[in-house]
Every structure is written in structure tokens, then in C-alpha cells.
Amino acid sequence: MPIALLLASLNLSILVSTLISLTRADVGHVNEHLHLGNTTGNHIRHLPIVNDSQVMGLISIGDVVREMIAFQKSMIEQLQSYIAG
Numbered sequence: 001m002p003i004a005l006l007l008a009s010l011n012l013s014i015l016v017s018t019l020i021s022l023t024r025a026d027v028g029h030v031n032e033h034l035h036l037g038n039t040t041g042n043h044i045r046h047l048p049i050v051n052d053s054q055v056m057g058l059i060s061i062g063d064v065v066r067e068m069i070a071f072q073k074s075m076i077e078q079l080q081s082y083i084a085g
Helices: 003-009 036-041 061-084
Strands: 046-051 054-060
């Protein structure tokens, strides 16, 4: 379903001039495409994932933070292992 029809069917209105979204290809590299300062500064809490103007799903800011923490934890463990030799 196209985004405009989805919003109309839910009786929602958009208060921004440009809808910020990600494509399916962007999802694997979400940290490269998003900056937490921008998402929180714009009060963005959820980002739609779209493919050919159809909503495929949503990513929440919590999802992004969880993945960043998991990545950092993994990096710390690898560095500790490297240092310990």
C-alpha cells in the first residue's frame, strides 16, 4: 500500500513537509544513514521502511540504540581479547 493511502486510511495527517524514511537497502547500514542528534532533534521516534512507495515496516529509535549498544559491546569484547593476547 502506498504511504499516502496508508496514512489516509488511518486518518492521519503529516505535519512535516518531507517524510523521512529508509529503503530496505538502508536498513543494514542504518547507523550510516542516521545520526541520533538529527533524529532526536527532529523528534523522530519511528522511521518507515519503504520499498517502491509501499511501507514494509518501522524502525524505532529504540531499535537503533539497541543495535548500537550491541555493536559497541562486541567491539569492546574484541579489543579486550586482542589486548589480553
